[in-house]
Amino acid sequence: MSEHKRELILAAAREIFEAEGLEGASLRAIAARAGYTPAALYFHFPSKEAIYAELLLISLSALGDAIRQAASGLAAPQEQLRAAAMGFFSFYFARPRDLDLGFYLFHGGMRPAGLGPDYDEVLNAALTAALSPITEAAEALGTSVTEANMLTADIFAHAVGLLLLAHTRRIRLFGAAPQSLMEAHLDDRLSKIGERRRREV
Template identity: 65%
Template sequence: MVEKRQSRRAAVSGHKRELILDAAKQVFAAEGLEGASLRAIAVHAGYTPAALYFHFDSKEAIYAEVLKASLASLGAAVDQAVAQARTSAQRLKAAAMAFFRFYADNPRDLDLGFYLFRGGMKPAGLGHERDEVLNAALESALRPISEAASELGASRQKANLLMVDCFAHATGLLLLLHTGRIRMFGASASDLMEAYVKDRIAHLTEA
């Protein structure tokens, strides 16, 4: 009987937590980290602000959980794409393009990941420990790029630089895509990303 009650409480608590996170994702998407408030999240979730503190100690803690879930989905999308590739070159392309397409299809997730730029170009974060966890999750999602590059003969340093370069290239194109600026150039962000990855693979295989 006691175990059933504990199990029921845990299920209810877990459900409330998910409702809070779902509400928070919508509030953060609309207001950003700086503009959002615990009160707004609580109202959106149908709870009081005090109820939020039972599950999270701050809005930064909530934001970190929302972003962690987003990065987990990104990592799963990349892993699924890589698993279907047979060669190292195919794995590199699959990883880079899966990263790009995830954020092309989910602009709110991209916005979540770029909370640092809210309020101007200045250093920011969610706390050292949270930042370390989130940065590790992002690096894990990108790692298949460097691993495939290493398989193609790149040194560890060059493979890591290629991973960073792919990340920078993808985010630049995604920024142009989601702001509509890409239309100024009459170009396709997806086609440009694919051409870039193809060129990087050619450089590795020809070296």
């Protein structure tokens, strides 16, 4: 498939997914939006799930790049962790539709969703790789592998909660800025890690 044709199909698919959700989309509709026949589309993508997975992999790759770039050039693990976590937050704050893509929120709202075991395994691995700078910085601070993973999960959950409040504008109820709340959460977590390390010395 030519790169131009691939980009046209993916752009058309994203429009259809945003309008109809994964369940409501069809390869026929995607083909029509892209200007191709369904047969031509089937030749390159076996299913709409395959196209959705490709879109999500592209998004997760961009997320990983943003996180790594945010933390690059910083020597102290504390600074790396803070910058990587804020890179994650800032990526989705600026690109709310990518958050919708990652959580399968197009048209369907919040509910358990996935693309099947094979695709889900690949996508989960891509998300883990994107978040790895946070986990690695936590380990560099002296946490165990388990603790670093738990801290990454904590940061992930807190960021997504704030992003949900921000994008639905519910954050206004609290008169608070989501970025400031995220930074305060990171301050608290880093402070607790520092206190524990001082006790262990």
